[in-house]
Amino acid sequence: xxxxxxxxxxxxxxxxxxxxxxxxxxxxxxxxxxxxxxxxxxxxxxxxxxxxxxxxxxxxxxxxxxxxxxxxxxxxxxxxxxxxxxxxxxxxxxxxxxxxxxxxxxxxxxxxxxxxxxxxxxxxxxxxxxxxxxxxxxxxxxxxxxxxxxxxxxxxxxxxxxxxxxxxxxxxxxxxxxxxxxxxxxxxxxxxxxxxxxxxxxxxxxxxxxxxxxxxxxxxxxxxxxxxxxxxxxxxxxxxxxxxxxxxxxxxxxxxxxxxxxxxxxxxxxxxxxxxxxxxxxxxxxxxxxxxxxxxxxxxxxxxxxxxxxxxxxxxxxxxxxxxxxxxxxxxxxxxxxxxxxxxxxxxxxxxxxxxxxxxxx
Ligand SMILES: *Cc1c(COP(=O)(O)O)cnc(C)c1O
Numbered sequence: 301x302x303x304x305x306x307x308x309x310x311x312x313x314x315x316x317x318x319x320x321x322x323x324x325x326x327x328x329x330x331x332x333x334x335x336x337x338x339x340x341x342x343x344x345x346x347x348x349x350x351x352x353x354x355x356x357x358x359x360x361x362x363x364x365x366x367x368x369x370x371x372x373x374x375x376x377x378x379x380x381x382x383x384x385x386x387x388x389x390x391x392x393x394x395x396x397x398x399x400x401x402x403x404x405x406x407x408x409x410x411x412x413x414x415x416x417x418x419x420x421x422x423x424x425x426x427x428x429x430x431x432x433x434x435x436x437x438x439x440x441x442x443x444x445x446x447x448x449x450x451x452x453x454x455x456x457x458x459x460x461x462x463x464x465x466x467x468x469x470x471x472x473x474x475x476x477x478x479x480x481x482x483x484x485x486x487x488x489x490x491x492x493x494x495x496x497x498x499x500x501x502x503x504x505x506x507x508x509x510x511x512x513x514x515x516x517x518x519x520x521x522x523x524x525x526x527x528x529x530x531x532x533x534x535x536x537x538x539x540x541x542x543x544x545x546x547x548x549x550x551x552x553x554x555x556x557x558x559x560x561x562x563x564x565x566x567x568x569x570x571x572x573x574x575x576x577x578x579x580x581x582x583x584x585x586x587x588x589x590x591x592x593x594x595x596x597x598x599x600x601x602x603x604x605x606x607x608x609x610x611x612x613x614x615x616x617x618x619x620x621x622x623x624x625x626x627x628x629x630x631x632x633x634x635x636x637x638x639x640x641x642x643x644x645x646x647x648x649x650x651x652x653x654x655x656x657x658x659x660x661x662x
């Protein structure tokens with residue numbers, strides 16, 4: 301697809317850029333360009349424009365501000381061993397964005413628009429992709445309703461925005477395991493709701509649960525099912541994976557997708573990797589009781605969360621109103637470490653890309 305290129309006349313000097321890319325953390329520093337395309341029900345998507353990164357204006361009546369039609373994605377561009385850069389599984393993000401769009405009664409985005417926009421932005425802001433392992437350029441595609449109308453119905457106009465944020469290693473102080481709070485007061489997603497969509501409202505509704513976790517001295521919140529508050533769903537904005545030891549064989553277990561869990565692409569990649577490594581794998585319901593009993597007995601030797609932003613985050617302790625327990629004696633386990641290195645190896649092109657997951661950009 302043709303992208304209308306209207307970049308800055310003069311980009312930042314190497315020195316100024318490097319200052320901004322030093323310890324960028326996550327999602328606080330943004331690259332110099334963005335891509336925008338507008339949708340009208342009558343004419344479809346406009347030719348995307350690559351332009352300088354900056355504020356956008358909205359009508360106060362724009363329906364995003366009132367009724368919340370807004371969805372997003374998150375994917376990364378990684379420096380490769382051969383000096384190139386590559387996106388990791390961008391087509392999966394495109395598919396999932398359209399599933400989110402469908403749930404929110406928003407228009408779908410053509411694959412070509414999504415991929416061409418990502419390619420154009422990465423080409424333009426190529427120098428914002430760090431060349432260090434574990435660092436990357438995080439891309440944030442976004443779509444929201446722009447129609448100025450107060451009637452409660454799907455908007456007839458939308459804006460697609462794609463921008464980028466250099467992100468350092470998620471754990472600048474070294475790789476750490478986290479403590480989690482079991483949320484029994486709040487839920488993230490209910491059957492028939494929007495839990496499987498990367499929909500802005502899910503995150504707004506989750507903040508109080510995350511705040512409660514912090515108030516209880518934990519790093520993250522763990523969400524349980526809405527009906528019984530018994531079954532594991534997710535940790536914050538990441539999927540959960542457990543390691544079950546059976547006759548000394550490694551077996552990964554993750555909650556099955558029931559419509560209330562976000563179908564993570566990292567989760568999907570781990571399912572494939574467990575097959576590649578000849579490990580066992582199952583998707584099933586896991587109750588907090590089973591989690592507790594088997595973590596204490598050692599049958600569940602590890603639990604970790606997975607997602608694009610932090611890759612793999614081991615859980616060391618679980619706390620709830622009724623008690624707390626340690627996982628793997630409170631230390632980082634070998635399976636989480638191995639999977640993290642394996643994923644990073646794949647993402648940085650250090651091992652063969654046998655599933656065609658890398659999308660190189662020249
Ligand atoms: C984005 C997200 C994930 C992880 O998805 P990835 O595609 O692996 O990054 C998991 N849970 C929630 C709630 C999310 O928003």
